[in-house]
Amino acid sequence: MTTANSRELIARRAEKEIANGDYVNLGIGMPTLVANYISPDKTVVLQSENGLLGIGPFPTEDEVDPDLINAGKETVTASIGAAYFDSAESFAMIRGGHIDVAILGGMEVSEKGDLANWMIPGKVIKGMGGAMDLVHGAKKIIVIMDHVSKKGEPKIKKQCDLPLTGKQVVNKIITERGLIEVTPDGLVLKEVFEGYTVQEIIDSTGADLKIDVNA
Amino acid sequence: MKTIYKSAKEAVEPIQDGMTLMVGGFGLVGIPEQLILALVEKGVKDLTIISNNCGIDDWGLGLLLKEKQIKKMIASYVGENKEFERQALSGELEVELTPQGTLAEKIRAGGAGIPAFFTPAGVGTEIADGKEIRVFNGKEYVLEESLTADFSLVRALKADTFGNLVYNKTAMNFNPMMAAAGNVTIAEAEEIVEVGQLDPGFIHTPSIYVQGLLQAEQEKRIERLTTR
Numbered sequence: 001m002t003t004a005n006s007r008e009l010i011a012r013r014a015e016k017e018i019a020n021g022d023y024v025n026l027g028i029g030m031p032t033l034v035a036n037y038i039s040p041d042k043t044v045v046l047q048s049e050n051g052l053l054g055i056g057p058f059p060t061e062d063e064v065d066p067d068l069i070n071a072g073k074e075t076v077t078a079s080i081g082a083a084y085f086d087s088a089e090s091f092a093m094i095r096g097g098h099i100d101v102a103i104l105g106g107m108e109v110s111e112k113g114d115l116a117n118w119m120i121p122g123k124v125i126k127g128m129g130g131a132m133d134l135v136h137g138a139k140k141i142i143v144i145m146d147h148v149s150k151k152g153e154p155k156i157k158k159q160c161d162l163p164l165t166g167k168q169v170v171n172k173i174i175t176e177r178g179l180i181e182v183t184p185d186g187l188v189l190k191e192v193f194e195g196y197t198v199q200e201i202i203d204s205t206g207a208d209l210k211i212d213v214n215a
Numbered sequence: 216m217k218t219i220y221k222s223a224k225e226a227v228e229p230i231q232d233g234m235t236l237m238v239g240g241f242g243l244v245g246i247p248e249q250l251i252l253a254l255v256e257k258g259v260k261d262l263t264i265i266s267n268n269c270g271i272d273d274w275g276l277g278l279l280l281k282e283k284q285i286k287k288m289i290a291s292y293v294g295e296n297k298e299f300e301r302q303a304l305s306g307e308l309e310v311e312l313t314p315q316g317t318l319a320e321k322i323r324a325g326g327a328g329i330p331a332f333f334t335p336a337g338v339g340t341e342i343a344d345g346k347e348i349r350v351f352n353g354k355e356y357v358l359e360e361s362l363t364a365d366f367s368l369v370r371a372l373k374a375d376t377f378g379n380l381v382y383n384k385t386a387m388n389f390n391p392m393m394a395a396a397g398n399v400t401i402a403e404a405e406e407i408v409e410v411g412q413l414d415p416g417f418i419h420t421p422s423i424y425v426q427g428l429l430q431a432e433q434e435k436r437i438e439r440l441t442t443r
Contacts, residue, residue: 049315050241051385058443066244066435067372067386073242073295074441084384086391086419087241087267088323091316095335114339125303125312126294132342133316136335167339 006176009193010144012037013174014103017142018044022100023093025049025134028072030144031103045081047099049090049130054082071130091130094137102138104131106145106173108160111207113170113182115143116162128165135166147175147204154206156180156187177201180209188212217378218427219407223253226401226429230259230366233286237322237364237393238266238276242295242438245386246275247370247403249431255282263287265322265362267315267389271295274436283307289362291315295438314342317359319392324361326395326424331360367397370433371420374404375411378425379418387419394424401427 011033018024018034020042026032035055038044046055048070055070056077063077070076078084093099108116115135118128135141149155156173173180178201179191188210192198202209220226227250230236240246251270254262255278264285270277277296279285287309293299302308313321314336324332333356337343347358369390372383380402382390394400402420407430 048385050244051388058441061442064437064440064442065384066437067383069242069244069385069439072439073244074439075437076441078384084382084387086387087315087319087389088392091319095316124294124300125310127290127292127312128314128342129292130315132314132340133334133336136338164340 007033010174010176013179013193014142014144015039017103017140017172018042018101020044023047023053023098025094025099025102025138027102027104027131027134029105031105032072034103045079047090047093048076049087049094049134051085051087051090052076052078052082053085053093054079056082091133094130094133097137097139099138101140101142102134103142103144104134106143107155108162109143109156109170109173110160111158111182111187113168114160115165115170116160118165119163121163131165135169140171141169142172142174143170144174147177147201154204157206177204186210216376217422217425219376220401220427220429223249223403223429223431224256226250226427227253227257227259229399230254230257232259233261234259234365235263235265237362237367237397238264239367239369239388239390239393240275241267241385241388243271243275243436245370245382245388245390246270247368247401248275248433249429250368250401250403251275251278254284255279258282258284260284261286263289265289265364267291267318269293269296269299271438272297280308287311289313289318291318319389321359321362322389322392322396325363326392329361331358333358362396364393364397365399367393367400369394369400369402371402371404372406373413374402374407374425374428375409375413375422376407376428377410378402378422378428379410379413380404380420380425381413381417382419391420394420399426400424401429403429403431405433406430
């Protein structure tokens with residue numbers, strides 16, 4: 001299980017994947033935390049798929065506008081330079097490849113970069129929302145998640161067992177243990193985070209890992 | 216000049232059992248609140264509803280669900296509603312889950328006279344089961360058919376008496392595409408102004424898509440109040 005600390009570590013590492021000037025979509029849950037760590041040196045525009053380009057901070061009580069929410073249905077503000085638009089326009093931005101980085105949560109990722117993050121068979125079906133569109137649009141898809149499930153089982157596997165959100169869509173995986181790139185040659189471990197060893201990551205990953213860690 | 220209804224009850228009068236309705240909104244934002252309440256009161260049933268979500272247990276489309284007036288729901292995310300879960304699991308309610316961008320585009324295409332389109336969303340997932348897959352430039356796409364409706368019920372900030380509409384912030388969401396995709400579109404506006412008072416350069420939905428208007432106060436319930 002990730003603690004608050006490891007969630008912060010993951011979010012801070014994910015932030016480094018965002019370049020100055022990027023347009024970024026952050027998924028619901030842990031990805032939303034990344035917004036808290038965006039360096040003041042970067043100008044980053046956050047897209048919300050319900051129709052806002054330029055998510056600002058949460059409002060003060062006086063600023064709350066019930067007509068202004070993010071994709072998680074939380075009240076937000078619009079940043080300077082923001083734009084509102086309809087849902088078709090929003091997904092044109094997404095599918096059309098205009099979003100530089102999308103950071104999403106994950107339940108399982110396969111060695112080919114397949115992502116499962118929308119449904120667990122036998123549990124209540126909530127719907128995929130915009131996840132299936134998002135994984136095909138952004139130039140870079142980063143999945144951030146716990147390295148293993150609550151039962152301690154690997155979430156990075158040869159093949160996903162859960163229903164897929166998208167096939168061969170993930171570029172990078174960031175967990176509390178390390179950073180893994182999805183390449184045409186398979187998964188490559190690029191970074192090992194404090195408190196873990198290469199061997200521990202290999203042992204807790206359900207797919208083959210190539211090791212390319214700069215000591 | 217478009218029909219301006221005196222009440223929500225009068226506006227929904229032509230809506231009959233078994234019809235397909237598009238209802239604007241994302242969560243509870245931008246939903247036509249009074250038109251939904253009037254549908255509940257009218258008791259019209261066996262409806263097919265196309266909307267991104269299905270309200271919450273005691274507001275929005277959740278009210279229609281509670282009275283078992285919905286036969287089929289086409290949506291992208293329905294996780295906010297216990298009664299939805301119950302009816303879906305018991306088989307009382309037919310559910311067609313659609314990726315949000317595909318849903319938006321199905322509606323846009325429906326209003327634009329495009330019967331179907333290819334999208335990458337859902338390729339390689341169960342959403343694409345039984346649908347045509349075609350390769351363009353080395354990448355797979357799935358064929359999705361567009362959607363239209365007997366009635367579209369949308370919510371605007373302002374309407375003029377011609378039926379031009381302007382939306383407020385993220386309350387725009389699915390409303391403009393739905394306005395175009397409805398055989399008959401009724402717009403519930405917070406304010407109706409005289410024609411000529413809206414700047415033609417800043418109209419979101421041109422009047423051609425709108426058949427009827429209703430002025431109504433909105434409660435604007437907040438699902439997740441989040442402050443700094």
